[in-house]
Amino acid sequence: VKVLTYESNGRLSVGIVTQEGILDFNRAYKAYKAVQGAKAKSIPQTILGMLTEGVFAEKLFAETLAFVDRYGLVSAFTAEDPSLRAPILYPGKILALGLNYAAHAAEGGHKVPADPIYFVKASTSVIGPDEPVVHHRSLTRVDHEVELAVVIGKRCFQATEETAMDFVAAYTVLNDVTARDMQSADIKASHPWFRSKSLDTFCPMGPHLVLPEEINDPHSLDLQMKVNGEVRQHASTSDLIFSIPAIIAHMSEMMTLEPGDVISTGTPEGISAVHPGDVMEATVEGVGTLRNPVVAG
């Protein structure tokens, strides 16, 4: 199941991707609930709300889809003129891995780290598919970074590598856009990387969330970044230095991960600059393609 957030007639809704279009999950579920009567419970109207309440699950989406199918209601609940937004508009925290592909560490002249390195991207930097990334005039180099991201589904503290995957609610594509000149200057001055990773629009995410049931092995997915149709990054998540369970176990050892938190697993080699007028397309196999234009700011 692929789940997303969209806007239609000024209203935000949770949608399910179907062959007919985007199904308005909130309305479809309401109808399903009415038929079920007292047995059904109310659910929040946003993906983050559903994650927080622990109701974001394959079963609920599958039941709702089966219901609309059975009663021939798919077209009745298909969204009109939807425009996609980021699946999670304001995640509590976005934790992003640095140097988690050996070839990418090498291209920056860095050693392969012994432990995961990660930083936070501000939740206000999040944008959705087709929304523009703003390249400010004062920046001299802005880079794309295609990454596989996971969304946490349950409060997670001190997970082990064995239990870590139980906390993964979904996968998505994340473009860890970076003001490289600002980052290099900050590193040189021994300052944190925070601002170069957290500028407004520097965290495109989406186009949807894919539930784990659809992903056989998250550690064998092809990922690539195209700019204006030209391939700039191309690798596989099999090259990750720290696996998803290793990352979650490490992070949650002394820091609680909350439902809706996003972990971006790092970018492979091939990072390069983008300019106003460019179009970035980040693809992770089986997860989706996230397209964003770059505009001057």
Ligand code: MG
């Ligand atoms: Mg990155």
